[in-house]
Amino acid sequence: MSITLTRNGVPAHHTIDIRHGGDAADGVVRARLYVDGALTLVSRVPARFPVAGGHIEVRVSESGLRRCHFVAEDGTQRQLAPDPRSAEGRRLRFAQHHPAASRIIGAVSVVVLLVGVGLNVLQVLEPISEIPPIADTVGTFESPVHLTPWANVALGFAAALGAVERATRLRYHWLLDGGAAS
Numbered sequence: 001m002s003i004t005l006t007r008n009g010v011p012a013h014h015t016i017d018i019r020h021g022g023d024a025a026d027g028v029v030r031a032r033l034y035v036d037g038a039l040t041l042v043s044r045v046p047a048r049f050p051v052a053g054g055h056i057e058v059r060v061s062e063s064g065l066r067r068c069h070f071v072a073e074d075g076t077q078r079q080l081a082p083d084p085r086s087a088e089g090r091r092l093r094f095a096q097h098h099p100a101a102s103r104i105i106g107a108v109s110v111v112v113l114l115v116g117v118g119l120n121v122l123q124v125l126e127p128i129s130e131i132p133p134i135a136d137t138v139g140t141f142e143s144p145v146h147l148t149p150w151a152n153v154a155l156g157f158a159a160a161l162g163a164v165e166r167a168t169r170l171r172y173h174w175l176l177d178g179g180a181a182s
Helices: 087-097 099-129 132-138 149-168
Strands: 002-007 010-018 030-035 038-044 047-051 054-061 064-072 077-079
Touching (some): 038 047, 099 132
Antiparallel strands (some): 002 010, 047 054, 054 064
């Protein structure tokens, strides 16, 4: 992700690099700020890097980048542009060249995530309601949906693909992408 900001009257290219799997040495996810190609700052995520005219905020989720914005001193915000070779950059290019297909894929990912959340909630409520103190207080709940193990696996796989699609579009919603880390 990158942005060009003016520093001392000269444009400077600021790039954020995040290794989502964590660093090889210790597994900690860190964000790195490069200014004109030179490593300037390194921080654990969530990160806040001071730059000319404001700061850059970086947050990740379990499925990708959650936030990477330049916040100016006056409070205005701009999202950094993804590297064209990254998954986010390729997804952005696809959305620009095929907007209708991109909207359909985005809508399908939201539907899959909503269905996944709804069905999982129904299936989890049943065994929880059978715990004796809960059953004595509010009664038991029988889920109207009982999926086979392969259907649960397929639903989980589809939900993971939907989460990755949303992450590459740099979209985040607390309910749909609730597995987000700071």
